[in-house]
Amino acid sequence: MSNARRLLHRFLRHRLGVMGAAFLLILCLLTLLAPVITDGLPNKACLSRIYQPPSREHILGTDQLGRDVFTRVLYGARVSLQVGIVSVLIQLSLGVLLGSLSAIGGRWMDVLIQRVVEVFLGFPFLIIVLVLSSIIGGSQTNIILIIGLVGWPPICRLIRGEILSLREQPFFEAARAYGISMPRLLARHVLPNIVAPSLVAATLNCANAILIEAQISFLGFGIQPPKPTWGNMLMTAGQVHILESKPWIWLAPGIAVVLTILSLNFLGDALRDAFDPKYYI
Amino acid sequence: MGAYIGRRLLIFVPTLVAISFCIFTLLELAPGDPLSAIIRPGSSISQETIDAYRTKFGLDKPFLVRYVHWLRQALAGNFGYSIVTFRPVTEMLAERILPTLWLTLSALLLALVIGIPIGIISGYHRYTAVDYALTFFAFAGISIPNFFIGLVLLYLFAAKLSWFPIGGMTDPRADCQFLALLAHLALPSLALGIPFIATIVRYLRSAIIDQMSQDYVRTALAKGISRARALRRHILRNSLTSTITVVTTTLPLLLGGAVVIETVFIWPGMGLLLKTSIYSRDYPVIMAFVLLVGVLIVACNLVADMLYALMDPRIRY
Numbered sequence: 331m332s333n334a335r336r337l338l339h340r341f342l343r344h345r346l347g348v349m350g351a352a353f354l355l356i357l358c359l360l361t362l363l364a365p366v367i368t369d370g371l372p373n374k375a376c377l378s379r380i381y382q383p384p385s386r387e388h389i390l391g392t393d394q395l396g397r398d399v400f401t402r403v404l405y406g407a408r409v410s411l412q413v414g415i416v417s418v419l420i421q422l423s424l425g426v427l428l429g430s431l432s433a434i435g436g437r438w439m440d441v442l443i444q445r446v447v448e449v450f451l452g453f454p455f456l457i458i459v460l461v462l463s464s465i466i467g468g469s470q471t472n473i474i475l476i477i478g479l480v481g482w483p484p485i486c487r488l489i490r491g492e493i494l495s496l497r498e499q500p501f502f503e504a505a506r507a508y509g510i511s512m513p514r515l516l517a518r519h520v521l522p523n524i525v526a527p528s529l530v531a532a533t534l535n536c537a538n539a540i541l542i543e544a545q546i547s548f549l550g551f552g553i554q555p556p557k558p559t560w561g562n563m564l565m566t567a568g569q570v571h572i573l574e575s576k577p578w579i580w581l582a583p584g585i586a587v588v589l590t591i592l593s594l595n596f597l598g599d600a601l602r603d604a605f606d607p608k609y610y611i
Numbered sequence: 612m613g614a615y616i617g618r619r620l621l622i623f624v625p626t627l628v629a630i631s632f633c634i635f636t637l638l639e640l641a642p643g644d645p646l647s648a649i650i651r652p653g654s655s656i657s658q659e660t661i662d663a664y665r666t667k668f669g670l671d672k673p674f675l676v677r678y679v680h681w682l683r684q685a686l687a688g689n690f691g692y693s694i695v696t697f698r699p700v701t702e703m704l705a706e707r708i709l710p711t712l713w714l715t716l717s718a719l720l721l722a723l724v725i726g727i728p729i730g731i732i733s734g735y736h737r738y739t740a741v742d743y744a745l746t747f748f749a750f751a752g753i754s755i756p757n758f759f760i761g762l763v764l765l766y767l768f769a770a771k772l773s774w775f776p777i778g779g780m781t782d783p784r785a786d787c788q789f790l791a792l793l794a795h796l797a798l799p800s801l802a803l804g805i806p807f808i809a810t811i812v813r814y815l816r817s818a819i820i821d822q823m824s825q826d827y828v829r830t831a832l833a834k835g836i837s838r839a840r841a842l843r844r845h846i847l848r849n850s851l852t853s854t855i856t857v858v859t860t861t862l863p864l865l866l867g868g869a870v871v872i873e874t875v876f877i878w879p880g881m882g883l884l885l886k887t888s889i890y891s892r893d894y895p896v897i898m899a900f901v902l903l904v905g906v907l908i909v910a911c912n913l914v915a916d917m918l919y920a921l922m923d924p925r926i927r928y
Contacts (some may be wrong), residue, residue, distance in 0.1 A: 346747075449626055452860075452908040454867030457885070461897060464889040465637050541756050545871050548758055549886060567762050568875075570777065574770040584759040592754040599750075 340604040347600020350593035357407055357590065364404040372405040373397065373556045381576055391578040394566065402558035403582050409559045410590065413474050413543045414536040420478025421539075422532055425485025426524070430516065432486065433493035444490075447483040455481065459542055460551055468552040477539045485531050492524050526605035533598035537591045544587050560587045616913060623909045627902060628682065634901055635678050638894050646670065646694075668694065681898070690899040695891045700899045703884065710780055711880035714872070715865045717796055718804035723858070726808040730815025730854070735842055737820050745812065752809025757868050761802035761875040768798060778877035799876040803868050807861075814857055818850035852922045859915035863908045 342348055360367065376396035384391040390399040432443040450458075462476045496502055496519075505515055546552035547561025555562050560583040567573045567580035646664055650656055665671045669680070684691060690700035733745040769777040775798050776782065782791040822828060823846060831841050870882035877883070881900065888896040 346750075445626070449630065452863065452912070453630075453904065454864050456867035456870060457901070457904060460870065460885070460889065461634065461901065462637065465640070537754070544756060545758060549871065549874055551889065564758070564762070570770070573762065573766055577766060580762060584756075584762065588755050588759060591756070592751060595750060595754045 337604050341600055344596075344600035344603055346596040347603075350596035350600070353589060353593040354597065357593075358411065360404055361407045361411060364401070364408065368398065368401040368404060370401075372402045372558045381579075383576075384578055390582045391576075393563075393579045394572070399563075399579060399582050402563060403560070403586050406558045406560045406563060406583055407586065407590075409470060409553060409557070410540045410543060410587070413470065413477065414540040414594075417474045417477035417481065417539045418532050418536045420475070421482045421485055421535055422528060424479070424482035425531075426489050426528065428482065429486040429489025430493055430520070432490045433497070434512070434516075440490075443486065447486055450480065450483040451487075455538075456542060456545055459546055460549065463546055464551045468546065468554065470553050470557075473543055473546065473552055477542055481535060481539065485528065485535065488527055488531055489524055492527055493520055496520055496523055526601075530598050530602045530605065533594055533601060537594035537598070540587070540594070541591055560584075615916075619913060619916075620909070623905075627905045627909075630905055631682065631685070631898060631902055632678065634898060635681070636674075638892075638897070639674055681895075685899070685902065690902075691895040693888075693893050693896050695888075695893045700895045703896060704881065704899055704903065707879065707881045707884045710878060711866070711869055711873070711882065713792070713796060714799055714803060714878060714880055715862075715869060717800035718807060718865060719858075719862070721800055721804035722807035722811055725804075726811030727815060727851075727854075729808070730812040731819065731842075731847070733812060734816040734819025734823075734850070735838075737816070737823075742816075746816065749809040749812040749816075752805050753813070755805070757802050757806055758871045758875050760805055761799065761872055764798045764802055765875065780879055795876075795878075799872050799878055802875070803865065803872045806868070807865065810861065811854065811858060815850060815854045818853050819846055822846045822849050848922075852919065855922070856915045856919050859911050859918060862911045863904060866904055866907070 364370070374397060376392075378396065379388075379392050380394055380396040382388055382392040382396075388398050388400065390403065393399055393402070428443050432440045435443075458480050459473075459476050462480070463473060466472050466476075502515070502519065505519055510518075543552060543559065544561035544564070547559045548564050550562075550565060552561055553559045555565075563583040564580050564587075572579055646661060646668075650661065662671075669677060672680075681691065688701070690704075692698065693700055693703055696703065729745055729749075733742045733749075736742050765777060768774045776795050778795075780792065780795050781788065782795070819842075828841055828845060831845055832838065836844075866882070869880060870885055872878065873880045873882035874886060881903075884896065885900050887893075888900070
């Protein structure tokens with residue numbers, strides 16, 4: 331128990347990380363409560379109230395179809411969080427599986443997997459996702475699948491490295507000498523050791539997944555309007571008159587993306603510091 | 612060295628073929644072919660005409676036949692014709708390469724000129740208020756999506772202050788075309804460069820901090836040289852080497868950013884070409900683009916290896 335408390339203590343010292351966690355918590359709450367806080371209709375158009383600047387009725391103003399920007403930002407957050415969380419879960423399962431296979435599955439397995447990893451890592455992630463989403467269509471499920479299926483290599487490489495260095499540890503050798511089987515060794519001794527780095531990687535990858543979805547939707551190949559996402563809301567800034575004189579329409583989703591990604595990155599950094607005894611000052 | 616480069620190239624050719632095959636397969640699985648992208652639904656073109664065109668473009672041949680044909684031509688440097696504009700793909704790419712080169716190289720220059728000094732300051736004054744402020748900004752630079760940076764820059768400096776043009780690359784009315792180009796280049800290269808600056812700062816800072824705790828630095832300090840001199844003479848060399856290598860290998864990733872930034876600033880480069888080609892399912896252009904990025908990655912990795920060997924005499928291949 332004291333271990334967990336020490337961890338918490340170290341995490342709490344990272345003030346930006348705590349702020350990030352707090353922001354994400356508030357964002358999750360707001361998204362869950364979106365139907366209660368707002369009227370629950372992000373697509374309700376009203377042509378008599380288009381392009382209204384922020385006011386008491388519409389705290390973030392209204393857009394080109396008279397839809398409430400605040401409601402749309404909240405419902406956009408749902409999409410972003412779903413994309414981030416689900417695609418990272420896919421990445422984690424693939425990355426951990428292939429990473430451990432690469433580390434313990436023999437030389438040829440290792441060469442094969444690492445070659446694939448190299449190709450994926452060298453290629454601009456955005457371009458792969460862009461080409462794929464334009465081919466199979468940019469629905470939310472497809473975007474999640476693509477980001478999940480393409481984004482595992484960094485985690486794979488990380489897990490492989492961790493396991494390879496664990497194998498060199500005396501405790502590993504001792505356990506093998508005791509005759510503990512490989513699956514049991516993996517489950518009991520290796521898994522607990524890779525939880526921390528995986529969690530850190532998952533947080534950072536989640537930020538990246540949200541960023542990628544926003545970019546793809548911004549380019550018009552992702553989730554299509556009228557379904558609100560931060561990316562396709564930002565697309566309206568392509569029209570000069572909106573960019574120039576109705577900044578509330580694109581600033582709100584933009585700031586939401588920035589704050590979310592910043593929070594996730596800070597959280598990941600704080601977790602890394604908390605988990606790594608090397609950073610313990 | 613020569614043998615090493617040869618081996619690397621030998622490994623990469625099959626990789627490129629594999630990538631191109633994957634994309635070719637995926638494009639094949641996608642609904643609709645290039646002809647259906649051109650023909651408006653409900654138009655009066657007869658099925659015979661469509662079939663005739665299919666035969667003419669070779670779209671009726673089996674999948675593998677078309678792939679092998681494409682690959683053979685591509686290896687000979689012929690990427691075929693765009694099925695939308697009917698122009699040679701090589702020609703279309705060629706005219707877009709220069710604008711993208713301008714954009715990415717100026718972003719790189721900006722990142723090096725701004726990022727290296729900041730990284731050095733941050734690492735040298737580690738764990739001070741200055742360092743914390745700089746690392747915070749570096750963190751923000753990585754976290755803020757570059758298209759949002761681009762939009763904000765456009766809003767502030769083009770729309771509100773009118774210091775810079777709002778998009779495009781040239782201005783036919785300008786007296787000096789070069790100055791006009793620079794004015795158009797300023798905002799997009801800054802937007803593309805900011806995340807890159809942040810990457811360099813973070814990497815260089817941790818490299819310097821890492822080097823500072825090495826034995827050779829402790830020895831140098833124990834012999835009585837000042838910290839500043841140790842930084843100039845010993846630490847900087849070692850940490851810049853690894854930073855420059857990282858910068859070179861991550862260079863192709865700038866192309867991903869370029870797609871977005873070129874869209875925001877309507878910059879007529881390769882990114883914008885890729886975007887329009889994807890819209891119109893212009894397979895030959897997409898394939899050529901992907902292959903070009905692949906070649907660029909190999910080239911950058913090779914250059915990085917060579918730079919590393921040049922700068923660090925301990926490295927031998």
